[in-house]
Amino acid sequence: MEQLIKAIKSGDITSFSSPSVHVYEASLTQVGKSSLLLVRTEAGKKLIVVGEGELFDQLQGELVDGGKVAPLSHENRLTLNQFLPYTAPQAFGTQVATMGLGDRLGIASPGHIQTIRGKDIRPVLAQQSIRELALTGRTYEDVLDAAAYAVLQEGYKDGYGADGDHLKKEEDIEYALRLGFTMLTLDCSENIDNTIESLTEAEIAAKYEQLPASLRSHYEQRYLQTAPNVPGAALAYTAEALKKDVLIYDAAINFMEAIFRKYIVTLDRAVDFEISIDETATPTSPEAHYLVANELRDRGVVIFSMAPRFCGEFQKGIDYIGDIAQFERELASHAAIAVHFEYKLSIHSGSDKFSVFPLIGQYTNGLFHIKTAGTNWLEAVRVVAKVNPSLYRRMHQYALEHFSEATAYYHVTTDIDAIVPLAEVSDADLPNYMEENNARQLLHITYGLLLQAKNADGSKQFADEFFQTLAEQEDVFAAGLRHHIGRHLDLLGK
């Protein structure tokens, strides 16, 4: 440590080299009379601070050789946010494309930053849903800490966002906002009535008649008596379709407004407020999208983005399933509606949708929000398959045995029987599983079960070895992400 501290003091860290300490050169930062550096030692990542002044005094750590060695703790992250504002998340508004790069492991953000740096798009590095927190056993504090330290590690100063993703409950909204999350994705699925889709026309009409007359006439006047004028969108309301849309979305619109009034308008800072109507059984027609957006605008609800459920299927970790021509037609309308109401179209489960990325880039004119998350976990699994075949085999086997449990959390149409049996695959070919959709989804949706699996003695069955392997392969993992996420960005036109 003495040599390193000397090197930092001299201002020339390139003169330092040690087999047991890896220096993240881009992290070297001066704050007043203190210099700060992030390193990886045999005991994990550490902050090294030398000099004097408030930063030196406030970071909690151990005094060593005239410097301070500080852990990457939650408290120290809060201190960094105070002195280095770029390490705190920010809202982006609607004038720049954004990409959600949810990191379930807390180790993917450096690779994400390397991929996105210098491009015409900003990263939402800290993005997790409550479902993900529950499945990984993490907290929003952990998620923000990991993103902030990644930003410091990479010396990335262009800003990053933090998305409380798929929030349904007020207590979760309060939790995310209290911690400083800068984006809030309101999941309205529990207020969307999916039963309507399966009703007959007569049943729909009867249910609709039960709604207050004033509500019915409000909708009928607005959507049947006046044709919406949205350049680029094909919108045609029929009385039947309108009844359905009102029954499906009216309660959800009330919910969106109530949350906006209680939590967004009252905030003394900017938050990117996203409406998600995608995780539901009901695809969002352009007419339904327009209706929801139009009602929100009339009620003064300002949003950053809207995530409709597109036609076809956006399943996790694999390419788009469906009729691309229909997708293109509807995307053109969805994108035009978003432009009309001055927000961004948001694409959820946006990882690996290579066949439609060019269309998304084209129809949104490059102004979109796209969410990815589990695809970086699959890149991590690919690294394990390459360098630790024994661990990969154990994880794969466990995933097969527990797959049906994971389908309670995610909708996939995986054909488990189509996955080549492990016994028939050589170690060298294990990474190829990550090229095959069924195997991708098998591992994609079982992440929580794998990370939390325990041995009889209570120790982690896979997680410790998994994280150790990834820590040893940090550069390989980052290179995999640059390649994989880079391919997303290229096709999106970024």
Ligand SMILES: O=C(O)[C@@H](O)[C@@H](O)[C@H](O)C(=O)CO
């Ligand atoms: O798995 C989750 O809960 C989330 O990552 C997603 O639903 C997220 O909103 C997403 O779409 C990422 O691709």
